[in-house]
Amino acid sequence: MGRDSSKPRILAAAVGLVETQGVAGITLEAVARAAGVTKGGLQYHFASKEDLLDAILEQSWRQAEVAAEDALGKTWAEATPDERLSAFIRSSAAAEVTKADLVLALEGASTNAAAQRKDEFYRRWTGEGERVLSVSQRVALLAADGLALQDALDGRIDARERGELVAAMLEMISR
Secondary structure (H helix, E strand, C coil): CCCCHHHHHHHHHHHHHHHHHHHHCHHHHHHHHHCCCCHHHHHHHHHHHHHHHHHHHHHHHHHHHHHHHHHCCCCCCCCCHHHHHHHHHHHHHHHHCCCHHHHHHHHHHCCEEEEEHHHHHHHHHHHHECCCCCCHHHHHHHHHHHHHHHHCCCCCCHHHHHHHHHHHHHHHHHH
């Protein structure tokens, strides 16, 4: 039996450092120390800080993709564009967004690969590019982004209010 990969532990340690210290806290040495691996062990998986940040962002997008697919309740191909948009909003609203998520999203916005991955995800789930979204649909998407930002900043939206907000967003996309 092969040994377990330290890659998930390294990624978790890096996210923890971003949460407490920001992206400046991400040095290969600091991440290796936090993950309990050698710097060489970390570099086996990630040759540079940029590779590590890209991997964190990719992991985040994969999780978002899985959450949207779960919210859809059918295959992506079977769903209508409006059903995909609804699943996107419901999964976004259900996600627990952290300060680290926000910091990493801002950091990733400055790299072409991360921005391209974000654009691919949004196009896939919102239908942008295949169709023109209505003003109400755009407002609902902006509201979903705002809800995620609010979570990352202070998380003071309780479950009842969150449900009402999501219901209003879903009503908006059907207009």
